[in-house]
Structures are given as structure tokens and as C-alpha cells.
Amino acid sequence: MRNPVVLLQRTALYAALALLAVAVIFPILYTVLQALLTPEQSSQYPPVLWPDQVYFGNLEKVFSLIPIGTFIGNSFMIATTIMIGQVCIASMAAYAFVYVAFPGKKFWFTLFLTTMMIPWEVTIIPNYLTVKSWDWIDSYQGLTVPFLASAFGVFLLRQFFLQLPRELFEAAKIDGAGHVRHYLTIVLPLSRPALASLSVYVFLQSWNMYLWPLLITNSDGMRTVQIGISMLQFEEMVSWNNVLAGVAVVLLPSLLLLVLGLKQLVRGITAGAVKG
Amino acid sequence: MVLASMQEGKLALPAQAVRAHRVARKSSARVRRWKEVSLGYLFLAPSLVLFAVFLFYPLVKSLYLSLHLTDPRGRIAEYVGFDNFAQLLSSSMFWNSLSVTALFTLLTVPAGIVIGIVTAALTHIKLPGMRGFQFVFSLPLAMSVSTSAVIWMILFHPSLGILNYILQQAGLSPIQWLTDPSMALLSISMMTIWMQSGFNFIMVLSGLQGISEDYIDSAKIDGAGPFRAFVQIVLPLLSPTLFFLTVISIIGSFQAFGQIHLMTKGGPAGSTEVFVYSIYKEAFVNYQYGTGSAFALVLFAIILALTIVQFAFVEKKVHYQ
Numbered sequence: 050m051r052n053p054v055v056l057l058q059r060t061a062l063y064a065a066l067a068l069l070a071v072a073v074i075f076p077i078l079y080t081v082l083q084a085l086l087t088p089e090q091s092s093q094y095p096p097v098l099w100p101d102q103v104y105f106g107n108l109e110k111v112f113s114l115i116p117i118g119t120f121i122g123n124s125f126m127i128a129t130t131i132m133i134g135q136v137c138i139a140s141m142a143a144y145a146f147v148y149v150a151f152p153g154k155k156f157w158f159t160l161f162l163t164t165m166m167i168p169w170e171v172t173i174i175p176n177y178l179t180v181k182s183w184d185w186i187d188s189y190q191g192l193t194v195p196f197l198a199s200a201f202g203v204f205l206l207r208q209f210f211l212q213l214p215r216e217l218f219e220a221a222k223i224d225g226a227g228h229v230r231h232y233l234t235i236v237l238p239l240s241r242p243a244l245a246s247l248s249v250y251v252f253l254q255s256w257n258m259y260l261w262p263l264l265i266t267n268s269d270g271m272r273t274v275q276i277g278i279s280m281l282q283f284e285e286m287v288s289w290n291n292v293l294a295g296v297a298v299v300l301l302p303s304l305l306l307l308v309l310g311l312k313q314l315v316r317g318i319t320a321g322a323v324k325g
Numbered sequence: 326m327v328l329a330s331m332q333e334g335k336l337a338l339p340a341q342a343v344r345a346h347r348v349a350r351k352s353s354a355r356v357r358r359w360k361e362v363s364l365g366y367l368f369l370a371p372s373l374v375l376f377a378v379f380l381f382y383p384l385v386k387s388l389y390l391s392l393h394l395t396d397p398r399g400r401i402a403e404y405v406g407f408d409n410f411a412q413l414l415s416s417s418m419f420w421n422s423l424s425v426t427a428l429f430t431l432l433t434v435p436a437g438i439v440i441g442i443v444t445a446a447l448t449h450i451k452l453p454g455m456r457g458f459q460f461v462f463s464l465p466l467a468m469s470v471s472t473s474a475v476i477w478m479i480l481f482h483p484s485l486g487i488l489n490y491i492l493q494q495a496g497l498s499p500i501q502w503l504t505d506p507s508m509a510l511l512s513i514s515m516m517t518i519w520m521q522s523g524f525n526f527i528m529v530l531s532g533l534q535g536i537s538e539d540y541i542d543s544a545k546i547d548g549a550g551p552f553r554a555f556v557q558i559v560l561p562l563l564s565p566t567l568f569f570l571t572v573i574s575i576i577g578s579f580q581a582f583g584q585i586h587l588m589t590k591g592g593p594a595g596s597t598e599v600f601v602y603s604i605y606k607e608a609f610v611n612y613q614y615g616t617g618s619a620f621a622l623v624l625f626a627i628i629l630a631l632t633i634v635q636f637a638f639v640e641k642k643v644h645y646q
Contacts, residue, residue: 059452062447062450062452063454065447066447066448066458069440069443069444069447069462070458070461070462072519073461073462073464073465073519073522074461074464076473076476076477076480076519077464077468077476079476079480079487080476083479094485095490096485096487096490098487137371138371138372138375139372141368141369141371141372142368142369142371142372144368145364145365145366145368145369149361149364149365149368150361150362150365151361151362151364151365151366152362154365157369157373160376161372161376164376164380164381166628166629166632167380167384167625168576168580168624168625168628169580170580170582170601170604170621170624171383171384171387171621171622171624171625171628172379172380172383172384172387172621173383173604173608173621174383174387174390174604174608174614174617174618174621175382175383175384175386175387175390175618176379176383177608177609178386178399178614179378179379179382179383181399194375194379195375195379197371197375198371198372198375198376198379200372200376203372228361228364229364253466253467256469257469257470257471259469259470259471259582259583259586260582260583260601260605263586264609275469275470275471275472276471278471278472278475279471279474279475279587281475282475282478282587289479289485292475292479293475293476293479296472296475296476299469299472300467300468300472303467303468303469304464304467306467307463307464307466307467311460311463314466315463315527315531318524318527318528319527319528319531
């Protein structure tokens with residue numbers, strides 16, 4: 050027989066967890082359920098929580114109300130560009146810091162360190178003026194180029210490169226392989242876990258970006274989902290379930306990414322906390 | 326003599342060859358070294374150029390702008406020295422946004438970390454179903470600031486929102502979540518804590534996973550209950566993670582913008598006007614790039630001070646394994 054005290058403890062534990070889980074999941078669940086309500090149900094009082102049928106009319110309506118397809122396309126394009134750019138540029142710098150002997154390495158590394166202390170918000174006014182003077186307002190360059198380099202990415206990858214066995218480097222050297230070949234054919238393929246972590250992390254961050262696209266996009270053709278979805282909120286004559294249907298559409302890619310890449314994402318996030 | 330010269334000649338030839346060979350080897354080593362150095366810089370170049378253009382130059386430019394008055398297109402109108410800073414420090418807007426941000430930090434950071442510890446510690450217990458709970462608690466990671474803000478605005482709606490409906494069902498009077506000046510910051514904090522909870526959960530959970538089971542087992546052998554073992558053994562071992570989380574949470578709350586911009590626009594009566602929102606308003610609504618930059622530099626100083634505190638002062642007092 051189980052000890053009754055243990056049983057009681059476990060019941061209390063699961064009850065507490067269930068309560069917390071409901072609190073966390075409620076806003077997301079509410080969004081999805083409201084998105085599936087018919088217009089009649091959503092205007093009822095007391096409010097209906099659970100749809101009695103699966104109704105996709107709201108989703109269709111959202112696509113006709115705002116060019117959400119364009120917004121998703123833009124966000125996807127921007128997040129992918131930033132992701133690929135950061136992975137390439139950061140892995141090159143990390144490679145140089147780990148494998149290449151050049152004078153001033155320590156100085157440059159410290160300089161990279163200091164960039165992590167400059168919050169993006171502090172540089173936003175001059176960056177806005179720079180981008181404006183280059184006529185990059187409302188352009189993909191303006192939305193991506195300022196984010197292509199990241200010191201965080203360099204640190205994450207450097208940490209991983211340092212753990213790769215050094216013998217591989219020596220063996221490649223004896224085989225006559227230069228740095229470029231070693232970087233492309235040995236270091237990068239072996240670092241797939243770290244590259245995946247960085248990719249998932251950067252993609253999600255870029256997908257969720259708010260302040261910068263708000264400042265530098267004016268036309269519907271260049272808006273990202275995050276700005277587009279908040280516009281929906283302030284449209285006249287748009288009912289809640291349409292707004293929430295839009296939110297659900299925007300959330301879908303991030304939730305999918307979370308399901309598929311949670312392990313990579315966790316590694317990416319916690320890399321920042323690793324000392325050294 | 327002939328013999329000698331012949332011998333000399335004979336000797337001279339190899340000596341020359343050796344010298345030539347040495348020179349060649351030396352220069353090829355130099356070429357190789359030169360190639361190595363230039364390759365190193367070539368690999369760093371993209372990062373360096375981007376940092377220079379979008380990070381270091383803007384920092385210097387901020388300093389320059391903060392000492393000038395500008396026209397609405399960002400062109401310099403006149404040099405005013407430290408007037409922008411003086412004006413800032415004597416304006417009620419600056420002190421209001423500083424105190425609102427401090428209050429916002431106080432409302433979000435401790436509660437967020439406690440929730441992170443509770444959710445992570447409970448799901449770290451080895452019992453069935455924990456993977457499911459872990460997934461649920463990490464779900465808010467997928468939420469962006471704008472999707473969260475839109476959802477919560479609907480939840481917070483004064484007459485039709487579900488939160489007030491629940492309150493009414495419980496026999497309580499409805500709350501003006503976002504329009505009551507004494508309530509708005511609290512509502513925004515609730516939403517922010519929810520939005521950040523996935524991140525806090527993941528950070529604490531991976532901190533817990535890094536702690537060896539042996540510590541906890543030995544505490545249990547000593548007769549400590551699970552709660553006492555957690556407080557006395559696990560929490561001290563977790564302190565580096567918690568400390569790091571505290572610092573980045575404070576920095577994060579000083580950078581909050583999206584939820585304020587979407588939900589309250591700083592109002593009602595400036596009660597939710599946090600720091601970055603003030604910078605945004607100064608620069609991109611009022612087109613005061615000079616005072617906006619002065620504002621931004623004060624933010625930089627605050628965040629820098631927090632980072633230095635992290636590195637130099639408190640880190641020594643935190644327990645490391």
C-alpha cells in the first residue's frame with residue numbers, strides 16, 4: 050500500500066501544477082477557441098467559451114481584411130535572412146577567434162564583449178537617421194542588415210568550437226587543408242547542434258521584432274506580421290473573433306517552431322547564462 | 326691554389342644554395358603568416374563592419390546629437406552643450422518615466438522569478454506527466470509582444486472582457502484594467518509576467534538540471550524534507566542562475582516598449598510611460614532627436630551600471646559549485 054501522506058502530497062502537487070498550467074495556457078487557448086466561434090456565438094452574453102462546431106469563417110475574413118499573407122511573407126523573409134546572415138557571419142568570427150592566429154585577437158574579442166552591453170534601444174535614433182539617409186525606409190535591407198551581426202552568436206559558437214577535438218584541426222593541416230576548407234568541411238558540419246540552437250533562437254527573435262519594423266515601415270507592402278496584427282486591433286468594425294483569428298494565424302509558425310525546436314531553443318537561451 | 330679555389334667554389338655553391346633556401350623558407354613562412362593574419366581579419370570583417378556602422382557609430386552619434394538641437398529631419402540646428410541634459414533632469418516627464426520604470430521593474434521582476442522557480446521546481450520532480458507540464462510552461466516563449474498585447478487587451482476589455490466577466494460571476498465589481506491610472510501599470514505588469522514566464526521557466530529549469538542529484542540525496546539522508554532540502558541545498562546552488570536571471574530581467578524591464586505602445590500609449594495620465602516609451606515619444610512623435618538622444622544615453626548609463634554591478638560586485642557573493 051502507498052503511504053497516504055505521499056498520496057496526499059502528490060495530489061496537492063498535481064493540483065498546483067494544473068492550476069498554474071491553466072493560468073499559463075488560458076490566454077492562448079482562449080485565442081484559438083474564440084477564433085473558431087461563429088459571429089452569432091461571439092456576440093452572445095454571457096460569453097461563449099467553447100465553440101460547438103469548427104468554423105473557419107473568421108480565418109477567411111482575416112485574409113480579406115488585411116493583407117496578412119503579405120505580412121507573413123515579409124516576416125518569413127526577414128527572419129530567414131537575419132537567421133542565415135547571423136549564422137554565417139557569427140560562425141566566421143567565432144572560427145577566427147578559435148582557430149586563426151592573428152595579432153590583436155584579445156583586443157577584438159574584448160570589443161565584441163562590450164557590444165553586448167549596448168542596448169539596441171540606445172542606438173535606435175542614429176540608426177533610424179542612418180537608414181533614412183540611405184533611403185532604406187520600407188525596404189528589406191533596412192529591416193535585416195542592422196541585425197546581421199551579433200556578439201551573442203559569436204560567443205555561443207565560439208564556446209562550441211572550443212569543445213571540438215583539436216586533433217581534427219591538426220589532421221586537416223597535415224592533409225594540406227587550409228582554413229577555409231577546414232571551416233567549411235569540418236567545423237561547420239560538426240557544429241550542427243550549436244548552429245541549430247542559434248538559428249531557432251534568432252528566427253524567433255526576428256519574427257517577434259516590434260520596435261524597429263514599427264519605425265521603418267510605412268507601407269502595407271513592407272509591414273511585418275507583428276505590426277500588421279496590431280493594426281487589426283484598431284480597425285473599425287472588426288469583431289474580436291476576427292482579431293483573435295489573426296493572432297492565431299500569426300502564432301501558428303512560432304508555436305510550430307517551439308514544438309519542433311524546443312530543445313535547440315532552450316540550448317540557445319541558456320547559452321547566455323554559461324560562464325566563461 | 327687551383328685546388329683551393331676549386332674547393333672554395335665547390336663550397337661556395339652549396340653555401341649560396343643554403344642561404345637562398347633559407348631566405349626562401351623565411352619568406353614563405355612570412356607569406357604564410359601574412360596569409361593567416363589576413364584570413365583572421367577577413368573572417369572578422371563582416372561583424373566588425375556591422376558593429377561599427379550600427380553600434381559604435383550610433384553610440385558616438387547619440388552623444389553628438391545629445392549636445393545639439395535638431396530639425397525634424399534630424400539635421401543639426403545648433404550646439405547647445407549640456408542643455409538637453411539639464412532640461413531633461415529638470416523635467417517632470419523624465420522623473421515620472423524613471424519612477425514608472427522602477428515600479429514596473431519591482432512589479433514584474435520578483436514575481437516573475439518566483440513563478441519561474443515554482444514552475445521549474447515542481448516540474449523537476451520525477452513523476453509521470455512532467456514533460457507535458459514542462460511544455461505548457463514553456464509555451465509563452467512563442468508569444469511576441471504584439472500578439473500578447475492584442476490578446477490581453479481583449480481579456481482586459483472593461484465591459485466585454487472575460488476577466489471582468491469572471492470577477493462579476495464571483496460577485497466582485499469589475500476593474501478598469503487599462504483606463505484606471507492606479508491600475509494600468511499593474512495590468513501591464515500582469516501581462517508582462519505572463520509573457521516572460523516561459524523564458525524564466527526555461528532558465529531556472531536548466532539551472533536545476535545542472536545541479537547534481539547527489540547534493541539532494543545527501544540532504545535527504547540527513548532527514549531533510551523535500552521543501553527544506555530545496556530551500557537549504559538547491560536554492561544556494563541555484564543562485565548563479567537566479568542572479569543572472571535577475572540582472573537580465575531588470576535590464577529587460579528597462580527596455581519594455583511594445584506592450585506599452587500597444588495597450589496604453591503611456592497613459593492614463595502618464596502612469597505607464599516607461600523609459601523606452603519616452604525615448605520613442607521624444608524622438609519619433611515630437612521629433613526632438615537631441616533630447617531623445619540624451620534620454621537614450623541615460624538609459625545606457627543605467628544599463629551599463631547594472632551590468633557592472635553584475636560583473637564586479639554581486640557575482641562574488643553568489644555561490645558557485
